[in-house]
């Protein structure tokens with residue numbers, strides 16, 4: 001895992017003024033990577049780094065000869081329309097470029113006038129999914145979510161006995177992963193309505209979001225070669241916000257015996273910026289397992305995990321209905337939770353995923369599963385917040401919600417705070433639900 005270095009120094013200031021604003025998600029201590037182009041242009045998508053309210057275009061920055069050595073090799077890998085080549089290089093290359101960017105964006109940098117021509121305002125940009133995602137796996141790492149959902153689906157048997165031994169996951173679908181700002185049609189599929197004896201083909205009536213973290217894989221492991229928990233984070237590039245849109249009525253009818261299928265594979269949305277594991281170093285916390293629970297098997301346990309396996313990421317969910325938007329009303333916060341409460345860590349996800357020899361590849365995406373916390377109000381889905389649709393939520397517009405209505409916009413935000421560290425943020429992931437396409 002990463003130790004603190006000069007790039008984390010909370011005193012650092014940037015010559016990009018907006019990076020020094022107290023509320024910015026992207027101070028010089030963050031330096032997340034994404035893929036962008038000027039809004040509505042025909043330019044190629046290209047790799048950039050967020051700094052304040054700007055984006056440093058790495059393709060033009062690399063051409064200014066401001067990087068040298070390993071940092072320049074890494075910057076060359078970023079002269080591309082996706083982050084896969086850079087992700088494949090591994091932590092030494094990521095770290096070399098981060099250090100060079102930190103020094104080049106600092107107050108007083110000698111060549112800052114050359115680099116200032118490489119800035120594009122974020123307000124003028126549109127984003128793409130930052131990597132070509134070959135495979136996507138969704139985990140289920142919040143025991144609070146698993147218990148809440150289990151109670152609704154199987155009141156007599158909420159948490160299955162394997163949960164506390166195995167980081168549960170399923171293989172999802174990468175083709176339908178989109179970028180923040182996307183609109184998603186309400187999916188149509190088979191549902192069994194309450195009290196019915198036969199299913200019907202219909203638009204989902206129980207549309208939901210799932211508040212998740214996305215975890216992007218870096219260097220691959222060869223097929224047949226497990227990644228040990230000690231090595232696991234060497235294979236992780238960084239994290240983003242992730243909305244795993246879910247159709248609960250479809251899920252309830254289809255999920256046994258093989259798990260999620262059409263309830264989940266119609267759309268998932270990532271935030272534009274990937275915050276690197278190195279940037280997250282100041283916010284690491286001890287990973288703990290309650291004494292009464294099974295302790296992890298040795299391949300899922302390590303001294304480093306116990307010392308700093310968890311990551312303190314404050315997460316928030318906001319909703320804005322179409323009526324709220326028309327009336328100019330701000331998004332309303334529905335809930336909040338923290339990724340540090342996950343039952344399984346990032347390193348345990350990677351170690352378990354590969355223990356059988358499964359090969360991860362650069363750009364693969366792991367979903368953390370819905371992050372619900374231990375207390376009321378810390379629920380990462382409407383299924384939980386509305387008690388399975390039984391208890392409507394009141395909105396400041398006077399409207400109520402059990403599940404999502406057409407026109408609703410869902411926004412997640414995430415931020416990290418720690419004593420003696422700068423505040424860094426993840427930006428946001430935003431998506432809007434559209435009506436179902438008409439049935440043929």
Ligand code: MN
Pocket residue numbers: 138210212244367369370
């Ligand atoms: Mn999910």
